[in-house]
Amino acid sequence: MHTIVCIKQVPDPEIPPAKFKIDPVAKKVIPPPGVPPVISVYDERAVEAACRLKDKHKGKITVLSLGSEKATDVVRHAISMGADEGYVLQDEAFENLDSFGTAYVLGKAIQKIGGYDLILCGRQAADWGAGQVGSILAEILGLPIITLACDIQVEDKKLKIKRILKDGFEIVEAPTPAVATVSSEIGLPRLPAGVALMLARRKQIPIWKAKDIGADLSELDPSKVHTEITEIFIPTRERKCEMIPGATPAEVATNLVSKLVKLI
Amino acid sequence: MSEYKGVMVLGEITEGKLAPITIELLGIGRRLANDLGEELSLLLMGGKAGVLAREAIAYGANKVYVAEDSLFDEYNSDTYTQWISNFCQKTMPSILLIGHTDIGCDLAPRLNGRLRGGLAMDAVNLSIDPSTKLLVSTRPIFGGNAYAKVVSRFARPQMATVRTKIFPPAERDDSRQGEIVSVAEKVDPSIIKAKVIDRIKEEFEGVKLEDAEVIVSGGHGIGSAKNFELLWELARLLGGTVGATRRACDEGWVPVTRQIGQSGKVVSPKLYIAVALSGAMSHIVGCLGSKCIVAINKDPEANIFNVAHFGIVADYKEVLPVLIEKFKEQRSP
Known part of the structure; x- marks a missing residue:
């Protein structure tokens, strides 16, 4: 069983909203100073899903991250969790790609690696959250896709995937190889052991450029972009919170109830 | 084109x-x-x-x-x-x-x-x-x-x-x-390569989140599955139901189908009582459409106070029990 997991490094989404700043002219988010970027939350769950399959069926996990050279950090994180190999896809031509460009580059790298049974992505990135790369990747590779997976089982080269619906679940059966996107409902990711962390730090993480994966640069030409962001903004909220007075919890509760009486 | x-x-x-x-x-x-x-x-x-x-x-x-x-x-x-x-x-x-x-x-x-x-x-x-x-x-x-x-x-x-x-x-x-x-x-x-072989509808206790007029929602600050019972008591009393943040669901305190926010459900009840949740934007986007948001949190700087209509800075364990009593009194004059 060989699983390839696509992961992304993102600004830490857990920072308090007050520290969240944007540059509306550059249409970029200003990373909060001193807060290191992290692996995107759903992608970490995808690594966890791959590790659970490896726990059960043995085999191999390869991780791929398209980003800056610093993305070696998230690849190492995945390796410390249980992945075997990892690559960073970094090239000037890979900057500012839309979902199609990202899926194209990942697809090229996946074709180079080859010999896979399952490709996992997070359901969406924690930053731009376009929620399309996994599906477009499946289309490029001509594979079935199962989105929003919360449990993945493999038996006789057949996948049985539980996926999230608004008011329940469904079970989908699909042949391998296939692509699945993983949702947070799969459960908490494992904490790497100290030894694993140390070994991951020593691991060589190759950086692949466009030429290493045979990417056709004309495919990434800005004139071929499918979507463009014309503006980003932080919504203004003018709500003023009325603090409920009271010297004791009982007083506060009484005052709140009298405020809410009309409402319910 | x-x-x-x-x-x-x-x-x-x-x-x-x-x-x-x-x-x-x-x-x-x-x-x-x-x-x-x-x-x-x-x-x-x-x-x-x-x-x-x-x-x-x-x-x-x-x-x-x-x-x-x-x-x-x-x-x-x-x-x-x-x-x-x-x-x-x-x-x-x-x-x-x-x-x-x-x-x-x-x-x-x-x-x-x-x-x-x-x-x-x-x-x-x-x-x-x-x-x-x-x-x-x-x-x-x-x-x-x-x-x-x-x-x-x-x-x-x-x-x-x-x-x-x-x-x-x-x-x-x-x-x-x-x-x-x-x-x-x-x-x-x-x-057809991928086939749906089974569909399981989640049985919901009480009203569905999307239909509820009152939602009492808890975050990581609730601390345990057992502590959520207090939220349930208040919710039942008001004819509503219980929701939670992603972190509370991740901990297994509440089923994931009750998760409110970007990767969960988007709700718009008349009354949304946010208990011990800091108000990460990914949660807030799921409840911003509520008519009235009440925030109960120990931390006066918590972001939830930026979107709430009414706020109480206190430990929820002290406030909720009396709040339940007061609602009971008000309901049975």
């Missing part, structure tokens, strides 16, 4: 009726089509789709395409993608609107990959740029901390999945005239 024309809505049918989101999409779709001076069409798929066509015209569609095939009654990613992409290559809509529903979330990105269009997921606003005539979709980014306006200059169709309950439903006018076109192309079931 001028050969692509008109606004098309991908219809959904639930329990034999036009789904609420479809009526919402016909409303906003009508407005976009008017702004462009082009036609609004609707695609309806299903064994008995035809009976709904007249109604769709009353809701504003100029043209309703009906694909009557009972194979469409259950959504399948493989058949829907194949059939709809073929259909769009023939009909060439300039804009394709899809609900941000179970079906839309799965179908839209894959359909986009097949059609090589331009898609914005989870759109909360749509407009036509007056000078370029392009569709402008506004969607949340960075977990709802910010929003982006997205356009597609070079790719067609311009697609968006649209969040439910954002746009008002279209107004019905039975005097409207329109065209009903029956589409004969059948589905080829042999292309």
Whole structure:
């Protein structure tokens, strides 16, 4: 069983909203100073899903991250969790790609690696959250896709995937190889052991450029972009919170109830 | 690209009726089509789709395409993608609107990959740029901390999945005239690779989150599954139900189906009581539509106070029990 997991490094989404700043002219988010970027939350769950399959069926996990050279950090994180190999896809031509460009580059790298049974992505990135790369990747590779997976089982080269619906679940059966996107409902990711962390730090993480994966640069030409962001903004909220007075919890509760009486 | 024309809505049918989101999409779709001076069409798929066509015209569609095939009654990613992409290559809509529903979330990105269009997921606003005539979709980014306006200059169709309950439903006018076109192309079931073999509906205790008028929601600060019982007591007393943040669900204190926020449910009750949750944007986007938000949190700096109508800075363990007592007193005079 060989699983390839696509992961992304993102600004830490857990920072308090007050520290969240944007540059509306550059249409970029200003990373909060001193807060290191992290692996995107759903992608970490995808690594966890791959590790659970490896726990059960043995085999191999390869991780791929398209980003800056610093993305070696998230690849190492995945390796410390249980992945075997990892690559960073970094090239000037890979900057500012839309979902199609990202899926194209990942697809090229996946074709180079080859010999896979399952490709996992997070359901969406924690930053731009376009929620399309996994599906477009499946289309490029001509594979079935199962989105929003919360449990993945493999038996006789057949996948049985539980996926999230608004008011329940469904079970989908699909042949391998296939692509699945993983949702947070799969459960908490494992904490790497100290030894694993140390070994991951020593691991060589190759950086692949466009030429290493045979990417056709004309495919990434800005004139071929499918979507463009014309503006980003932080919504203004003018709500003023009325603090409920009271010297004791009982007083506060009484005052709140009298405020809410009309409402319910 | 001028050969692509008109606004098309991908219809959904639930329990034999036009789904609420479809009526919402016909409303906003009508407005976009008017702004462009082009036609609004609707695609309806299903064994008995035809009976709904007249109604769709009353809701504003100029043209309703009906694909009557009972194979469409259950959504399948493989058949829907194949059939709809073929259909769009023939009909060439300039804009394709899809609900941000179970079906839309799965179908839209894959359909986009097949059609090589331009898609914005989870759109909360749509407009036509007056000078370029392009569709402008506004969607949340960075977990709802910010929003982006997205356009597609070079790719067609311009697609968006649209969040439910954002746009008002279209107004019905039975005097409207329109065209009903029956589409004969059948589905080829042999292309199915991924098959749904079972569907499990989550049994909900009490009211459904989406229908609840009162929601008592807890965050990581609640501390344990047992502590959530206090929230349940208050919720039951007020005829409501309990929700939770992603972190509380991750801990296993509350089933994930009760998760509110970007990767969970979007709710808009009359009263939303946010207990011991800091108010990460990814949670807040799920409850911002509530009529009244009450925040109870120990930390006066917690972000939830920026969106709440009423706030209490205190330990919830001290406040909730007395709050329950006071509500009981008020209810039994």
